[in-house]
Amino acid sequence: MAESQVPYTYNNSGELKSNLSEERFKPFLMKAGLNEEYAFNLYLYNARLAKSFLYPLHILEVTLRNKMSGIFSTLYGPDWPRSTTFRGELSQQSEDALDKGIQRAKSHDTEDIVATLTFDFWSNLFRSEYDRPFWQSNMQTLLPNTTKTRHEFQQHVKDLNRFRNRVAHHEPIYGLNISKYHTDLLDVIKWISKETHDWTKHHSTVNGILRTSPSANGEPKPHFGERCDNQFLRVDNTTTLNDIPSCRFYYYDGDVPLIIEKSHLLDFMLRNKECDGTLMLDLTEITFGEIISTLQLPSNTQRGGSTESLIKAKQIFKQRGIDYIIVEEASNVVGIIAKAHRQY
Numbered sequence: 001m002a003e004s005q006v007p008y009t010y011n012n013s014g015e016l017k018s019n020l021s022e023e024r025f026k027p028f029l030m031k032a033g034l035n036e037e038y039a040f041n042l043y044l045y046n047a048r049l050a051k052s053f054l055y056p057l058h059i060l061e062v063t064l065r066n067k068m069s070g071i072f073s074t075l076y077g078p079d080w081p082r083s084t085t086f087r088g089e090l091s092q093q094s095e096d097a098l099d100k101g102i103q104r105a106k107s108h109d110t111e112d113i114v115a116t117l118t119f120d121f122w123s124n125l126f127r128s129e130y131d132r133p134f135w136q137s138n139m140q141t142l143l144p145n146t147t148k149t150r151h152e153f154q155q156h157v158k159d160l161n162r163f164r165n166r167v168a169h170h171e172p173i174y175g176l177n178i179s180k181y182h183t184d185l186l187d188v189i190k191w192i193s194k195e196t197h198d199w200t201k202h203h204s205t206v207n208g209i210l211r212t213s214p215s216a217n218g219e220p221k222p223h224f225g226e227r228c229d230n231q232f233l234r235v236d237n238t239t240t241l242n243d244i245p246s247c248r249f250y251y252y253d254g255d256v257p258l259i260i261e262k263s264h265l266l267d268f269m270l271r272n273k274e275c276d277g278t279l280m281l282d283l284t285e286i287t288f289g290e291i292i293s294t295l296q297l298p299s300n301t302q303r304g305g306s307t308e309s310l311i312k313a314k315q316i317f318k319q320r321g322i323d324y325i326i327v328e329e330a331s332n333v334v335g336i337i338a339k340a341h342r343q344y
Contacts, residue, residue: 010037027172033216041214046174050167052209056185057164059200063192064157065122069114071138081113089133097121123161126154146191156188174213182206215307224313225306228327228335232259237289241265249336251326252288256299259324259336260288268294301326306334313337 010016013036017025025039028046032038069080076083081102087095101117125134128151135142135150143153163181166173182204190197212220232249244250250260268291272281291297302322304312306329316322317339325337 048209052205056204123157143191219309222310224304224308224327228337230335232336235288239288241286242283257301
């Protein structure tokens with residue numbers, strides 16, 4: 001959903017804005033400084049964020065309502081939605097919401113009724129008027145992994161319910177403190193069940209989507225500049241092995257740009273060992289020009305801008321012989337991205 005590695009050309013942006021509605025698109029356009037392409041990328045990013053939250057929100061809602069239903073079954077019997085004692089504790093608003101759920105349910109079973117009740121219904125049951133009948137002696141049962149009071153827990157659930165409704169109604173969420181909402185959501189699940197928390201956290205994609213936020217140039221994050229390795233040293237034909245410190249990459253900026261790693265240097269040395277296996281080399285005399293010539297190293301790089309999306313790396317490394325991306329910013333090399341041992 002809302003993901004593509006192929007750039008989109010906005011030839012009919014007017015029709016897109018009309019179908020989305022000018023009012024809905026306006027906040028994205030204003031945030032993008034009236035840059036339409038950037039605004040559309042923000043819109044798509046917002047959709048990806050909303051999608052990523054559906055899973056942990058789903059787990060929270062199902063876990064919380066099932067735990068609450070279990071407590072109500074203990075207090076009022078397995079048919080608690082129809083219990084006159086339970087219903088007598090409800091406000092008119094909550095009782096009306098319960099009746100709507102009963103009407104929508106596909107059967108009279110409590111489980112079917114529970115599945116139809118909205119998150120608003122469940123979150124409202126933590127208001128102060130329900131403290132004595134429901135939660136004065138049951139908060140530890142509901143939340144075995146925390147000492148949160150009913151009042152404290154109500155605020156967490158209220159905030160998450162408000163956030164859930166923004167997601168459900170396709171409203172902008174990209175400007176909110178997404179990391180905090182994700183952490184709070186996982187915390188609430190952990191208070192109910194550590195095992196469910198660990199499972200949800202393991203499979204949540206929220207943090208990954210956060211790293212794809214677009215920039216003003218239209219390229220989704222992360223960018224080459226954020227992921228490149230700056231542990232490199234520029235060398236030329238006359239640079240000797242004695243001149244260089246230990247480094248991850250050696251950048252040869254000749255007619256044919258090359259990236260040389262320690263494995264290349266080891267290969268060169270092994271080719272020059274004596275017949276008896278000894279290695280007698282004068283490092284002050286061995287130049288990178290000689291190393292490149294001896295190993296007959298072919299071009300193994302492609303240049304990329306620091307604000308280009310890391311998404312492009314997958315396609316670049318599919319090219320034969322390209323093992324490195326030289327990352328540039330304002331014509332200066334700022335880092336190297338290696339194909340080996342990375343996932344794109």
